[in-house]
Every structure is written in structure tokens, then in C-alpha cells.
Amino acid sequence: MAVSAKPTAFAQRLIGWQRRHGRHELPWQGQPADPYRVWLSEIMLQQTQVTTVIDYFDRFIKRFPNLQALARATEQEVLALWSGLGYYHRARNLHACAREIAFHRAGRFPESAQALAALPGIGPSTAAAIASTVFGERAAILDGNVKRVLARLTCAEQPWGSPALERALWKQADDRLPKRSSDMPAYTQAIMDLGALICRPKAPQCGRCPVASDCQAHRRGQVDRYPVPRIKRAVPQRQLYWAVCSSAQSVWLMQQPSAGIWPSLWLPWTIDPDALPRNWDKTITALQHVIEVRHSLTHYRMLISVAMLRHDGDQAPAGAPEGLKPFGWAEALSLPLPAPVKRVLARLYPVARATDGGPRRSKPA
Numbered sequence: 001m002a003v004s005a006k007p008t009a010f011a012q013r014l015i016g017w018q019r020r021h022g023r024h025e026l027p028w029q030g031q032p033a034d035p036y037r038v039w040l041s042e043i044m045l046q047q048t049q050v051t052t053v054i055d056y057f058d059r060f061i062k063r064f065p066n067l068q069a070l071a072r073a074t075e076q077e078v079l080a081l082w083s084g085l086g087y088y089h090r091a092r093n094l095h096a097c098a099r100e101i102a103f104h105r106a107g108r109f110p111e112s113a114q115a116l117a118a119l120p121g122i123g124p125s126t127a128a129a130i131a132s133t134v135f136g137e138r139a140a141i142l143d144g145n146v147k148r149v150l151a152r153l154t155c156a157e158q159p160w161g162s163p164a165l166e167r168a169l170w171k172q173a174d175d176r177l178p179k180r181s182s183d184m185p186a187y188t189q190a191i192m193d194l195g196a197l198i199c200r201p202k203a204p205q206c207g208r209c210p211v212a213s214d215c216q217a218h219r220r221g222q223v224d225r226y227p228v229p230r231i232k233r234a235v236p237q238r239q240l241y242w243a244v245c246s247s248a249q250s251v252w253l254m255q256q257p258s259a260g261i262w263p264s265l266w267l268p269w270t271i272d273p274d275a276l277p278r279n280w281d282k283t284i285t286a287l288q289h290v291i292e293v294r295h296s297l298t299h300y301r302m303l304i305s306v307a308m309l310r311h312d313g314d315q316a317p318a319g320a321p322e323g324l325k326p327f328g329w330a331e332a333l334s335l336p337l338p339a340p341v342k343r344v345l346a347r348l349y350p351v352a353r354a355t356d357g358g359p360r361r362s363k364p365a
């Protein structure tokens with residue numbers, strides 16, 4: 001792979017294009033750039049599309065208008081607002097980072113990418129995005145969009161996700177930076193916009209691309225070949241069973257430990273498939289409603305069988321684990337919930353209300 005145009009010319013073409021055709025109305029953009037807003041947006045944008053992030057960003061800014069407000073919040077408040085955005089370690093790191101800066105750094109963000117990358121939840125690309133956008137540091141970003149652009153520009157043959165591709169593209173990203181630090185905010189935004197608006201995963205708009213003359217894949221007519229797909233591995237599937245104990249008034253949930261895939265979030269009673277009650281099958285058929293939910297994580301897929309278990313009263317259902325607690329439905333829906341739990345409760349709430357007064361059953365085992 002070789003850089004096919006002078007880096008400065010490449011950067012200037014991108015910057016010129018961004019001024020005319022890039023995005024200038026995103027809620028975290030502004031002059032001068034606000035480190036709190038840029039940092040918050042960059043954490044949310046890790047593994048999430050801009051269109052999804054905008055609503056969450058607006059809600060966060062309304063509730064936590066500055067770093068101090070976020071630092072003073074409880075972790076549960078932050079998780080509740082993050083609920084549905086996924087990858088919950090981001091929310092916990094966001095909170096830890098806010099507290100670190102507010103309470104131990106006099107509320108000031110470090111100004112170099114290297115120092116930013118030492119804070120919770122800020123990797124090298126996020127650190128570079130903040131440092132270049134807010135402080136004009138000559139630091140290269142390499143998020144998913146930029147990787148795709150650079151892989152096409154250079155016909156990178158290494159498969160997606162491989163360390164070799166990462167190494168090659170970091171070098172490309174560094175080599176293409178503009179010389180002047182005053183150009184860095186516009187350049188960083190430009191390369192992100194190019195990936196999001198023009199060099200999209202499917203059907204890239206090469207005819208409108210400001211760097212098409214530098215693009216090896218375009219020149220060879222092989223845009224569809226790049227990036228080279230990741231080497232496929234079978235994705236394992238895990239079966240889970242949730243029992244949603246509920247009545248028209250309340251639903252029982254339990255908080256997860258602070259480590260794991262859903263740290264500190266609230267889930268229904270999760271039943272270990274290896275320790276299913278002896279008459280589980282019989283119980284299922286006696287329940288009011290059984291649905292299946294699929295949910296994908298990075299390394300495996302989940303198939304979740306959800307049973308709705310009618311349960312009134314203040315006492316936990318027989319056989320339930322410690323920590324299962326009743327909540328009114330409205331309160332339950334405002335707790336920090338993983339996306340599939342949110343979906344399940346939204347589906348079951350009308351069922352619980354509609355079937356109130358029907359046959360009661362409270363013992364799954």
C-alpha cells in the first residue's frame with residue numbers, strides 16, 4: 001500500500017469538500033468546540049450510528065448540561081438514560097471519566113490525545129477525535145468509517161478486523177494528516193463525513209467523491225472488493241430463559257452484578273438452563289404468554305425464551321433468586337434496561353393489563 005497523492009493535497013481536497021458538503025448541524029458541533037459535548041458524542045458514536053446517537057445525545061445534554069452535572073449523577077441515573085444504546089461499559093466508563101475530570105482534574109479535559117487515552121473509555125481513535133477537534137492536535141482518527149475509506153483508497157488486502165490491517169491503516173491515517181494544526185478540526189470532520197455520506201459500506205458514491213482521483217479501488221474498478229471481509233468464524237448461540245413475574249400493577253426484576261455483559265442493569269428472573277426446575281416444561285404451558293427474542297452481541301447470539309408468569313402480592317415467587325424485586329410498570333420501564341428487556345417489557349405490559357383478573361399462577365417450580 002502506498003499513499004497515492006501528496007498528503008497535503010489529499011487533506012486540502014477533503015477539507016474543501018467538507019466546507020461545502022459536509023455536516024455542520026450536528027448537535028455537538030459548534031465554534032469554539034466544547035470538549036464536553038465532543039467527548040460525549042464521541043463515546044456515544046463508538047459502535048453506534050449518528051442517527052441513533054442524536055436523540056440520546058439531546059436527552060443527555062438536557063439532563064446533564066455540563067461535566068459537573070454528569071459527575072454528580074448516580075451510576076443508575078446514567079445507565080437509565082443510556083438504556084437501549086447498548087455496550088453498557090461505555091456508560092459506566094463515561095460516568096467514571098466525568099468523575100475523574102470533575103473531581104481530580106479541576107474539570108478540565110487533558111489537551112493531548114495521549115493524555116485523553118489514559119482516561120476511562122477513551123481509546124486512541126476517540127482520543128484523537130477529541131484532541132484534533134477541540135485542541136487542533138495533529139492526531140489521526142481510525143473509526144470504522146475511516147477504516148473503510150482508507151482500505152478502499154489503498155486496496156488494502158488484509159482482512160477486516162485483522163491486526164495487520166489495523167497497523168497498515170493507522171500508518172495511512174497518520175501519513176495523510178494536514179500539516180497545519182488549524183486544519184485539524186475540519187479535516188477530522190471531513191474524513192468522518194466522507195465515510196458516512198459518500199464512501200458508504202454499500203453503493204459508495206464515487207462520482208461525488210472528492211478524493212476519487214487518489215482511490216486505487218476506484219481506479220481499478222474494484223470498489224466492491226474492499227475492504228476485504230473478515231475471516232468468518234461460526235458465531236456461537238446461547239439459549240437463555242427469562243421468567244417475567246408480573247401482574248397488571250407490577251413486574252419483578254433483579255439487578256445484575258457490576259461485571260458481565262449487562263453490568264448493573266435490571267433483568268427479569270434469568271433461569272439457568274442447566275438448572276431448570278423439574279417441571280419447567282409443564283409450567284411453561286401453564287403460563288400466559290411465551291415469546292422468543294433474539295439479540296446479537298459481538299461474539300455470540302442470544303436466543304431468549306421469555307415466559308410471563310402471573311404473580312401478585314409482595315412476596316417473591318416461590319423458587320425465585322434473592323434480589324428479585326417488584327416495581328410498578330412505569331418505574332420498571334424507566335430503570336436501566338438492556339435493549340431486549342426493554343422490548344420484552346414493552347410487549348408484555350399490555351398483555352399484563354389485558355389479562356388481569358385471569359387465572360393466577362405463582363409457582364414455576
Ligand code: SF4
Pocket residue numbers: 149152153198199200204205206209210211212213215216217218223
Ligand atoms: S472513490 Fe469511491 S471507493 Fe474510493 S474513497 Fe471515494 S467513495 Fe470511496
